[in-house]
Amino acid sequence: MMEPMADTPHPSILVIDDEDLIRWSLGQLLTRKGYAVLSAETGAAGLALFLEHAPDLVLLDLKLPDIDGLHLLPQLLEHRRQTPVIIMTAYGSPTIEQEARSLGAVDFLRKPFDPVALYRRIQATLGPPG
Amino acid sequence: MPCRRPVSPAFHLVRYFSLTTLATMVVGAALIAAIVTRLTHQELVRRTETHAVAVAHHLIYELYHRFLLPEVVAGGEANIETMASWEDINRLAAPLQHFQDLHQVKIFGPTGTIIYSTRRDQTGLRDPTDPGFLAAMQGRIVSDAPDEERPADQPRGEVDERIVTTYVPIFAISPGAREMPDSGRVIGVMEVYQDVSAMLAEYRRQRGIILGLVAAAMASLYLLLLGIIYRADRRMAADCREIQEHHATILEQRNRLDTILAHLKEGVALYDEERRIVFMNQPMIERFGDQRGHLCHEALYGLSRPCCLTQDERVDEHLCQQTWFSMMTPKDDYFEIFTTPIPRPDGAKWTLELVRDIGDRVAMERQRIRIRQALADERQRTVNEMIVGLNHQMNNSLAGIITTLHLLEDPELGDRERREARQRVKREVEQLQRILTSLPPIGEMGTSEYLAGVSMVEPWVIAKGVCETARRDRPPT
Numbered sequence: 001m002m003e004p005m006a007d008t009p010h011p012s013i014l015v016i017d018d019e020d021l022i023r024w025s026l027g028q029l030l031t032r033k034g035y036a037v038l039s040a041e042t043g044a045a046g047l048a049l050f051l052e053h054a055p056d057l058v059l060l061d062l063k064l065p066d067i068d069g070l071h072l073l074p075q076l077l078e079h080r081r082q083t084p085v086i087i088m089t090a091y092g093s094p095t096i097e098q099e100a101r102s103l104g105a106v107d108f109l110r111k112p113f114d115p116v117a118l119y120r121r122i123q124a125t126l127g128p129p130g
Numbered sequence: 131m132p133c134r135r136p137v138s139p140a141f142h143l144v145r146y147f148s149l150t151t152l153a154t155m156v157v158g159a160a161l162i163a164a165i166v167t168r169l170t171h172q173e174l175v176r177r178t179e180t181h182a183v184a185v186a187h188h189l190i191y192e193l194y195h196r197f198l199l200p201e202v203v204a205g206g207e208a209n210i211e212t213m214a215s216w217e218d219i220n221r222l223a224a225p226l227q228h229f230q231d232l233h234q235v236k237i238f239g240p241t242g243t244i245i246y247s248t249r250r251d252q253t254g255l256r257d258p259t260d261p262g263f264l265a266a267m268q269g270r271i272v273s274d275a276p277d278e279e280r281p282a283d284q285p286r287g288e289v290d291e292r293i294v295t296t297y298v299p300i301f302a303i304s305p306g307a308r309e310m311p312d313s314g315r316v317i318g319v320m321e322v323y324q325d326v327s328a329m330l331a332e333y334r335r336q337r338g339i340i341l342g343l344v345a346a347a348m349a350s351l352y353l354l355l356l357g358i359i360y361r362a363d364r365r366m367a368a369d370c371r372e373i374q375e376h377h378a379t380i381l382e383q384r385n386r387l388d389t390i391l392a393h394l395k396e397g398v399a400l401y402d403e404e405r406r407i408v409f410m411n412q413p414m415i416e417r418f419g420d421q422r423g424h425l426c427h428e429a430l431y432g433l434s435r436p437c438c439l440t441q442d443e444r445v446d447e448h449l450c451q452q453t454w455f456s457m458m459t460p461k462d463d464y465f466e467i468f469t470t471p472i473p474r475p476d477g478a479k480w481t482l483e484l485v486r487d488i489g490d491r492v493a494m495e496r497q498r499i500r501i502r503q504a505l506a507d508e509r510q511r512t513v514n515e516m517i518v519g520l521n522h523q524m525n526n527s528l529a530g531i532i533t534t535l536h537l538l539e540d541p542e543l544g545d546r547e548r549r550e551a552r553q554r555v556k557r558e559v560e561q562l563q564r565i566l567t568s569l570p571p572i573g574e575m576g577t578s579e580y581l582a583g584v585s586m587v588e589p590w591v592i593a594k595g596v597c598e599t600a601r602r603d604r605p606p607t
Contacts, residue, residue: 021530021558028537028547063522090525091518112528115536 011126012036014055016046016072017088018065026059029115030122034129043067050076055083057126059118060105062089062096070099077104084125088113143363148356155348163341170333171275174326175294179273182296182322185230190300190320192222193237208302210318211239216253219246233293234323237300238263240316266297266319273297292330296322397485401426403478405436414485430485431459456488464492523565527558534558 013035015026023039030037038055040046043064050058058076062069073085084106089096092110100108107121197213223235227248237246242258257263265272274295300318388411391398397414399407407422407429421429427436456466468484534551537543543551 017526019526019530021534021554022526024554025530025533025537025551028551029533032537032540032542061526088529090522090529111525112532115533 010034010036011057011129012038012053012055013057013059013122013126014046014049014053015039015059016043016064016069017059017061018042018063019061022061022088025115026118029119033119035122035126041065043069043072047072047075050083051079054080057122058083058085060085060087062087062091062100070096070103073100073103073105086118086121086125143366144356144360147359151352151355155352159341159345159348162344163337166337166340170337174329174333175273175275177329178275178294178324178326179271179296181230182273182294182324183271183298185226185232186296186298186320186322189223189226189235190298193219196222208317210237210300211241211243211245216246216250220248220250223248231325232322233325234321236321236323238319238321240267240318245318262295262297262321263319266299267316269299269301269316271296271298292325292327294324294326296324298322397487399426399430399483399485400472401481401483403480405481408480417485417487426483431457431463431465432461433459464488520565520569524562527562531555531558 011034013030015023015030015037017023017026017039018041020041023041027037027039036055038049038053040049043066046058046060046064049055060069060073060076064072069087069089073087076083076085081104085104086107086109087097087100087105088109088111090111097108106125109118109121193210193213194208197218198208198210201213202208219237223246226232227235232248234248235246236244236248236252239245241256242260242263243256244252244254247253262272262274274297298320299316300320302315302317391409391411394411395413397417398409398411399414400409402408405426407424407426410418410420410422418430427433453470454466454468456464458464464487466486466488468486470482470484472480472482474480534555538548538551538555
C-alpha cells in the first residue's frame, strides 16, 4: 500500500513496514518534525515508491509479507546507492545487524525503539529538516 | 554333518553257540563218563576187596586154629610152609571157595612159594617178584583190579570174566594172642581171586543208565539253550533291523536338517562340550569361513574365553543358562544369538547356536536415535521460532504503541489526531491481549506428527496468523 504523505521540498522519508500502527505513528511523528513521509506495507510497494519518489531516507522493516528486508535492501541501493537506509526490526540479532550493515544499511534499530532516538538518528543522517 | 555308525561284521550267534556248546557238552560228557567209570572201578575194588579180606581172615582164622596154634601151644614155632598138606588145607578152602563164590585161593609162604592153591598144579611154584605179594609182605592189603574193557586176546562172544585179585597178609601169632594174629610180622600172604563179571556188568548197566540220563539231560539242556539262543538271535536280528531302520530314518532326518540348515539365512553352528565347532551351515561358513574344529568364541567372535566365563575364569551360571543374548565383538560386529542344548546319546551335551548378524539393525537403531534427536531438535526449533515470531509481533506492536504514545505527548496534536491515536493504541493493546490469550500451548507445539507430503508451515506465519485472527476478531471501531 502506497501512502504518499507529502510532495514537498522537505527531506522525504520512506517507511516500509507491514505494521499499520508503526506506519501511521511514524508518519504522524515525522511529518510533524518537518519531513515528508511516504509509507508502504509491502516490499513491492516500497520499491515502487522508492523508484518513483527517490526518498532521502528509507526506514525498512526486515520482516515483510512478500520479501525479506535484507533482500529488498540491495534492490533499493542498486538504484540509488547514496540513499541511506535504516533498518528497523524486531529480530535484533548481531548477525542480522552485521549482515544488514554489510549490505549497505547505515543504521540498525531494534523494535520497540525509542521514537526520540529514532528521530535523532534520522537527524544525524539527513540533518535537520528545512 | 557326516556321521557314520561303525559297521562290524555280523556275529553268527547261533552257529557259534551251537558249536561251542556242543563241543563243551561232548567234552563234559566224556569227562563225566570218565569220572563215573573211575568211581565205579573204585567201588568195585572196594567192595571186592572188603569181601576178599573178610573171606581171607576167616580162612586164616581157621588155618591158625587147626594147624598153627597147636604147634605154638606145644612150644613150637608157627611155620606156615609146613603147617599142613594140600588136602588138609583144601578141606577148609574148598567149601569157602564154593560158598563164597571165589574163583581161586592161593597161600604164599614168606619166600614167595605157593604152599596152597585151589588149582593144585600151581602148588609149589614160586614167584617172589609179584608186586601184590611184595606189598602184602609189607603188611598192606592190595587188590589188582582188571581192566574194564574186554582183553584183546579174549574172543568176542566168550563169557566175559573179570577177576579181582586181593593180597591179604598173614601175620604171625604173638604170645597170648587169642583172636586174629596181629603180631606185625608177616609170615605169609593169601591171594584171593574173585570173579566180578556179574558185578561189573551191573555196574556197567548202572553207569550206562547214569551216562544216558546225563547225556539226555545235557542234550535237553543243549536244545533248551539252543532254543533260547535262537530266539534271542531272532530278537536281536529284529532289534538290529529296527535300529537300522531308525538309523536310516535318523540319517534321512539329519540330511533334511542339513538341507534346512544350509538354506537358512541365519547362521547355525553346533558346538561340542569343549565348545569346538563341529558343524557350520553354509551362511555361517560364508560369514566366518570354515572354522570347524576351532573354539567357537575365538573363531567366530574373537573372544579369548566363552561368554559365560568371567575374567577370573569362573563360570557365570546366569550367562551360561541364557538361551538368547546379543553381543558386540571386539571388531564392532553385532550378533544376536540363540542357543539350544543338544543332549547326545553318549551323555555329552552339545550346543546348537543360531547366529544372526544384527549389524544392520543396530545401524538402523542408531539412525533412529539420531532421527529422534533431530526430530526433537526440530520441534524445539519450531517452538523457538514460534516464540521468536511472537516476540517479533509483540515488538512490532509495542513499537507502534510507543511511537503513538510519544505522539500523544505532543501538546500541539489536534483533537482528531489525538482521538485517532488513542483508538489505534487501544486496538493494538486489545490485539496484543488477544494474541496472548489465544496462544497455542507451547508445550504441545511441534509434537504433532506430519504425514508424508505435508509441508511444514513456517512458525512465523503461524504467529502472524494468530495476530491476523485477533485483528479480525476485534470489535469495530
